[in-house]
Amino acid sequence: MSALPGSGPGTAVTGLDSSPVDARPETLAALPPLTEQARLEAREIIARYPQPRSALLPMLHLVQSYQGYVTPEGVALCAEELGLTKAEVGAVATFYTMYKRRPTGRHLVSVCTNTLCAVLGGQRIFDAVSADLGVHHDETTADGSITLEHAECLAACDYAPVVTVDYEFYDQQDVESARELVAALRRGEKPLPTRGAPLTDFRGVSRQLAGFSQHADEGAARAAVDAPGRLGPTLVGLRLAEQRGETAPPMPRPASSSSGAPAAEAAGFEQAQRDAPEPAGRDTGNGRAGTETPAGTEPGTSGQGPATREA
Ligand code: FES
Helix, strand or coil: CCECCCCCCCCCECCCCCCCCCCCHHHHHCCCCCCHHHHHHHHHHHCCCCCHHHHHHHHHHHHHHHHCCCCHHHHHHHHHHHCCCHHHHHHHHCCCCCCCCCCCCCEEEEEECCHHHHHCCHHHHHHHHHHHHCCCCCEECCCCCEEEEEECCCCCHHHCCCEEECCEEECCCCHHHHHHHHHHHHCCCCCCCCCCCCCCCHHHHHHHHCCCCCCCCHHHHHHHHHCCCCCHHHHHHHHHHHHHCCCCCCCCCCCCCCCCCCHHHHHHHHHHHHHCCCCCCCCCCCCCCCCCCCCCCCCCCCCCCCCCCCC
């Protein structure tokens, strides 16, 4: 398997055999342990799903939130709790690029070099940032501040060229703005993303991806949502839902749930699901305010705001 563009010789590769999980003794010795709390949280994740193995993806994010990458200890924990083999867990963890096989820096900087971003300068941005940091694709700076990676399309082509930090968007970058962004991160600053929630760090956002708040309490979470951003339209849907009193429908749990929920409780979930109001859909023009065409399935309905940059 060949190295990705921008990779250093013999470093970042895409093949499983040549890119194993980092299990070097010095790496493992430096890791914080997976605590009993982590195991309890893993079980909490499992209880959310009708089939326990469906919990594997958020569990892997949980492991990363504790240890910074999918460690051998994390693989073992997932396998034990889900009744899977380590090979099965590893097969999943090595399939998706969001699961890291080596320790990740405080921030993960992803530069989109896919078609549209590349045409508009994404590769030049990657090359400049790579030179500044002295690292190639999937490598981490010696001070542990930044892991740099190429990214495939980040689903924000209308804001190309796009850089994300810990999956938060920094739209319409150029070489100089991206270099400034990365320099600020190395100084310990957290520049405000172009839209969405404020930047935290890789482990914090991994916790969020596992389905737990990365904020200390409700107030802090609220403050993160309300933080000023340069493109407020991203949160318009959330605001409208709050104004209308809309919430996501409850998740049903069958009697066979691994949470051990008794049948009566499971039946309650099912009833709540049936009683939940239909989500307000868009007027489809045929007299039904239905949801036949979910947002995101038509051009221009990705849920992103208009490309109007506020001053
Ligand atoms: S090509 Fe870069 S976000 Fe789509």
